[in-house]
Amino acid sequence: MAGIDDNVAIIGDWVPPSPSPRAFFSAMLGDDSNSSTITEPPGENRTKGLFLGQPEQMTTGNAETKDGARTSGAQLTELGSFSEQKSNSRGGLVERMAARAGFNAPRLNTESIRSAETSLNPEIRSPCLTIPSGLSPTTLLESPVFLSNLAQPSPTTGKFSFFPNGSSKNSTAGSKLPDKSKETFFEDINSSSFAFKPMGESGSLFFLGGTSKVASANFPQQSFPSIDVSVHSENALQSHDVAPTKVQSESRNSLHFPAEFFKLTTEKDNGGNTVADQRTFDTVGGNAEHSSPLDEQQDEEGDQRASGDSMAAGGAGGTPSEDGYNWRKYGQKQVKGSEYPRSYYKCTHPNCSVKKKVERSLEGHITEIIYKGTHIHPKPLPNRRSAVGSLDTQLDIPEQVGPQIGSVNDSAWAGTQKGNAAGTSDWRRDNVEVTSSASGGPGPEFGNPSSSVQAQSGTPFESADAIDASSTFSNDEDDDRATHGSVGYDGEGEESESKRRLPLHLFVFPCMTSHDIIISTRFTDVV
DNA sequence: AGCCTTTGACCAGCG
DNA sequence: TCGCTGGTCAAAGGC
Numbered sequence: 315m316a317g318i319d320d321n322v323a324i325i326g327d328w329v330p331p332s333p334s335p336r337a338f339f340s341a342m343l344g345d346d347s348n349s350s351t352i353t354e355p356p357g358e359n360r361t362k363g364l365f366l367g368q369p370e371q372m373t374t375g376n377a378e379t380k381d382g383a384r385t386s387g388a389q390l391t392e393l394g395s396f397s398e399q400k401s402n403s404r405g406g407l408v409e410r411m412a413a414r415a416g417f418n419a420p421r422l423n424t425e426s427i428r429s430a431e432t433s434l435n436p437e438i439r440s441p442c443l444t445i446p447s448g449l450s451p452t453t454l455l456e457s458p459v460f461l462s463n464l465a466q467p468s469p470t471t472g473k474f475s476f477f478p479n480g481s482s483k484n485s486t487a488g489s490k491l492p493d494k495s496k497e498t499f500f501e502d503i504n505s506s507s508f509a510f511k512p513m514g515e516s517g518s519l520f521f522l523g524g525t526s527k528v529a530s531a532n533f534p535q536q537s538f539p540s541i542d543v544s545v546h547s548e549n550a551l552q553s554h555d556v557a558p559t560k561v562q563s564e565s566r567n568s569l570h571f572p573a574e575f576f577k578l579t580t581e582k583d584n585g586g587n588t589v590a591d592q593r594t595f596d597t598v599g600g601n602a603e604h605s606s607p608l609d610e611q612q613d614e615e616g617d618q619r620a621s622g623d624s625m626a627a628g629g630a631g632g633t634p635s636e637d638g639y640n641w642r643k644y645g646q647k648q649v650k651g652s653e654y655p656r657s658y659y660k661c662t663h664p665n666c667s668v669k670k671k672v673e674r675s676l677e678g679h680i681t682e683i684i685y686k687g688t689h690i691h692p693k694p695l696p697n698r699r700s701a702v703g704s705l706d707t708q709l710d711i712p713e714q715v716g717p718q719i720g721s722v723n724d725s726a727w728a729g730t731q732k733g734n735a736a737g738t739s740d741w742r743r744d745n746v747e748v749t750s751s752a753s754g755g756p757g758p759e760f761g762n763p764s765s766s767v768q769a770q771s772g773t774p775f776e777s778a779d780a781i782d783a784s785s786t787f788s789n790d791e792d793d794d795r796a797t798h799g800s801v802g803y804d805g806e807g808e809e810s811e812s813k814r815r816l817p818l819h820l821f822v823f824p825c826m827t828s829h830d831i832i833i834s835t836r837f838t839d840v841v
Numbered sequence: 842a843g844c845c846t847t848t849g850a851c852c853a854g855c856g
Numbered sequence: 857t858c859g860c861t862g863g864t865c866a867a868a869g870g871c
Contacts, residue, residue: 645863650862
């Protein structure tokens, strides 16, 4: 890793040229045929193309890239990063996951990607956390297969299905997976996997300090925990454009993003199978409700889905958004500095002052989400799977954590929130004190004890189990405010959507300066 | 009929 | 004080 700068540079628009999922993942792996080795050989070109894009794009510190020979070197470097990363992951969560799930999840070299994309895309300036593109946190959480894999083997999770050959045995790194397995894996498409890794284990996800809007320069990545999520798409990937999504908290307080910020929760379907799904990001205040950031993102995505990527009324609007809350759009404006129009949403619940700002790309993909305020009410009856029985899934935690808290302090929104102060404040208190614990939460939804605990523990990624159960990001700082954003899709109706769009990666940006947290997700549309 | 989105106008904060 | 910008309001229209 050249460092954050490079990463940042890489973050630009990254559109995987690869037409097929397999190719895509292969590239990620480094090679189709040589799947077993981390080293990149022939596949490197592809890989590079995939993640790095044109050599020029890799400019950040590698002007030479353009040079053929140089390019090779550069590639090697990138590859090296990638390899390294993979190694890390293998050794870390991923490995555990792989062991449990029985397969390896191909991982994106988020580092590289970030750098490249960043260079290309000014919008993404300080990626902190990356999740395989196309994957919104919500998506990851929601995905039946997603966490499930981590959790327990079940048809639902797809663990078994993934590797008919018993590849599940491959507890070891995926790199060693037989090609066949890989193929099956990718081709079968029903698989999706991800891995969250603490920074130490992987460089994929990490939290970088920085301003959401400002390019992150050199951040001590190491200082932040990182998470990697790999997703196996169910369908072939198409290189549709990927729009970066950012979720950022308005909170101006410091983020202790890492540990508490992210929470994964596992749900069980009616059958008792672990569905794992929801991942929530709590940036801060939680609501008693669980409107987890992820959930929120889900909304966003839901919106996208609803309108086909256009602002969907559905997402934010009348139907409960994926996050489980109902949102009403009350304004839209072209913000100066932002190439995309910003939409303003309010929670439709009476007395609830939670708001969120969403920026969408032309394609309708969410590029940025900012949550403010805390829900003072339980989620509306969920339509979603969670409602079905899953329970807490969604965890309120995130929500609790998120926005609300922040709102108070958040100068920008503070004013807005003031009106609600009462409800919010109470909420906050709870949150603050409890952090993500849904303690405040009125309903069952609100609080997922387990979630809360984890969140508070601050070591979300401590163990695979934990991850399975839930992963949450939250700010320690109570003060904060919070905002939490979530990106994801609905479980049910969303599936189709989920299939269509693959997560390329998610970026979470805790902003050192602004204290904002940004989660940026890139999506790839699948055929 | 109700709710939501759209969109132009208005308001407030800031330099 | 003025202009810019972001955020919100509210009427109109659609589903």
